[in-house]
Amino acid sequence: MFRRPSMTFRTTAFVVVVCVTLLAIDFWNSWHSRTVQLRQMNVAASNLARAMAQQANDTLKAADSALFGIVERVEHDGTSPAAVERLREVLATRVEEFPQLDGLHVYDQDGNWVANSRRTPPQNLNNANREYFIFHRTHEDRGPHIGVPVKSRTSGELLVPVSRRINHADGRFAGVALATIDIDFFMKFYDSLDIGEAGAVALILDNGTMMTRRPYSPEMVGRDMRETELFRAYTAQGSAGMAYLTSAQDGVTRLNNFRRLESYPLFVTAALSKDEILAEWWRETLWHSTGVLLLALAVGFVGWRLVHQFQLQIRTEAELRQARDALETLNKTLNTLAMEDGLTGLANRRQFDVALDNEFGRAMRNASTLALIMMNVDCFKQYNDIYGHAAGDECLQTIARTIAKVAGHRPGDLTARYGGEELAVLLPNTDVAGAVVLAERIRSAVRDLKIVHAGTEDGFVTLSAGVDAQKPVPGAAQPKELIRAADKALYAAKAGGRNRVCSTALPGPS
Incomplete structure (x- = not known):
């Protein structure tokens, strides 16, 4: 009922299976290599985000520790001229001890400068309209507050404000202790990170305010990030997570790994360009896939030639059989003619x-x-x-x-x-x-x-x-x-x- 497949069919099927198997194995190896590459880079991005979070947390903790001591001193010693002079010396000393600090400042309940870490205090400046000052005046919370970035009225530099509320003995609002961190401090650290040509890192408040970012642009500082895919992924995944996102800033698709700071309401994100991650993989895949494709083509060509030879041999054998059958028929005819009388049809x-x-x-x-x-x-x-x-x-x-x-x-x-x-x-x-x-x-x-x-x-x-x-x-x-x-x-x-x-x-x- 079932006829055995011909040699041509079996040879063709074998060659096709070999070529398809070569290509399938190469595709599987390439895809596996791609998966491994992305997994490794995800680990690298995660470690990068962890280091950034630790650096930001340590920087803010140092500033907050200085503020905690300052608040306690002001609330205990008051703001008499002698106390203010001693306080100014303490502020200057703390700034020298912590290089991440741009300055330390104390404001009274009306937003006027009481003391700061600079040798020459500014005159007739009032910060009552600053976001951090309004926050402490309207909130009784005694914990640290990380404010939106501000531009210094004395140096013009962009600063990250870290502040604490100062109270009178009866609990009424008495002023603000402020520590400012130059954004350049974070940028120097971020510039030391190897994130490729198209990578990006950022420090963002939990309320969606951009603190700083690399690649750096002054226009980026203070931008609202709440409507971006990055912020939505962060709020959806919790304190740590990852996602492939297309940046709202430059349109580059990146592997984003984000992590919340341990003690403060900020999170960092380390984003590596997907194209750069896979660039080396693409080069290797192109080379070995080209080699495998050429090998498959060579096998296919040899198989095609072999099948062609089989077909030629089968055709030749068929022609030989036909010639043999024709010769046998002719021999039979000649033998009949040789043994038969042409007129009567009887034996001759x-x-x-x-x-x-x-x-x-x-x-x-x-x-x-x-x-x-x-x-x-x-x-x-x-x-x-x-x-x-x-x-x-x-x-x-x-x-x-x-x-x-x-x-x-x-x-x-x-x-x-x-x-x-x-x-x-x-x-x-x-x-x-x-x-x-x-x-x-x-x-x-x-x-x-x-x-x-x-x-x-x-x-x-x-x-x-x-x-x-x-x-x-x-x-x-x-x-x-x-x-x-x-x-x-x-x-x-x-x-x-x-x-x-x-x-x-x-x-x-x-």
């Missing part, structure tokens, strides 16, 4: 001689009898003279068909045209009596054809037959003796008046 003289030798030898081996009937159409030359050779040929063909019909019942019997109008029937395993009976039937059948022949006494075509049978003895008899004996009996039939059967054993007519 050559086939008769071969069959006689074979049957004679078989009769000798089997100690059986071989009979032969030799026949001749009576007055056939006159028939040709009277009716023409075409009619003679037709007459001979009709007689041949009749003899073949009467004598052709046994597979071993052979009816042949011996020559001219002379015909023969070879009968293995037949004695003289049996051969005579068959010869008489043939003679009678021919006479019953009633083929008109004006050259005979009877007026119709007849034939005469001579019959002989022998039981060959090794070394004593030859096939030609059987022919001579049957031919002799034929002449006896002719001499006896024609239209009769004679045999050597029964010399008289049948």
Whole structure:
């Protein structure tokens, strides 16, 4: 029911499987390498965010620690001229101890400067309108407050304010202690980080206010980030997380890893460009994928050539089989033509001689009898003279068909045209009596054809037959003796008046 696939199909399928497997393995390896690369860079970005968060937390804690001591001193010692002078010295000392601090300041309840860390205090400046001052005036919370970035009214630098509320003894608002950190302090640290050409890092308040960012731009400081994908991802994932985001600032897609500061309401984000992360992977993938593709093409080409050779071989074999079959058919045809009489369709003289030798030898081996009937159409030359050779040929063909019909019942019997109008029937395993009976039937059948022949006494075509049978003895008899004996009996039939059967054993007519 199921035919076995051809060699061409199996070879083609094998080549296709090999090529597809090579490409599939290369694709899987490339994709796995990409996944590993992204995972490693995610770990690197996470470590970067952790370091940034720790740096920002330590910086703010140092400023807050200084503020805590200042608030306690002011609330205890008051703001008398002597106390303010001592306070100014303390503020200056603290700024020298902490390089991240730009300055330390104390304001009274109306926003006027009470003391600061600078050697020359500013005159007639009031900070009551600053965000951090308004916050402490309206909130009783004593904890640190990280305000929105401000521009210094003395130096013009962008600063990060860290402040605490100062109270009177009865709890009323008494002023603000302020520590300012130059944004450049954070930028120097961020500039030391290896984030690539298109990477970005940022420090952002929990309320969405941008504190600073690398790449740095003054316009970015203080920008509201609440509507960005980054801020939404941060609020959705909690204190730490990661996401692939397209920046609202420059449109670059980055791997963002963000982390909230441990003690303060800010978070940092370390973002590495996805294109830069995968740049090396793309180069390697291009090289080895090109190599694998060329290898697959080479395998495919060799396979195609191999399949082509198979097809050529199969086509050649098919043509050879066709040529062999045609040659066998031709040989059979030639053999048939060589063994068959062209006019009557009976065996020719050559086939008769071969069959006689074979049957004679078989009769000798089997100690059986071989009979032969030799026949001749009576007055056939006159028939040709009277009716023409075409009619003679037709007459001979009709007689041949009749003899073949009467004598052709046994597979071993052979009816042949011996020559001219002379015909023969070879009968293995037949004695003289049996051969005579068959010869008489043939003679009678021919006479019953009633083929008109004006050259005979009877007026119709007849034939005469001579019959002989022998039981060959090794070394004593030859096939030609059987022919001579049957031919002799034929002449006896002719001499006896024609239209009769004679045999050597029964010399008289049948």
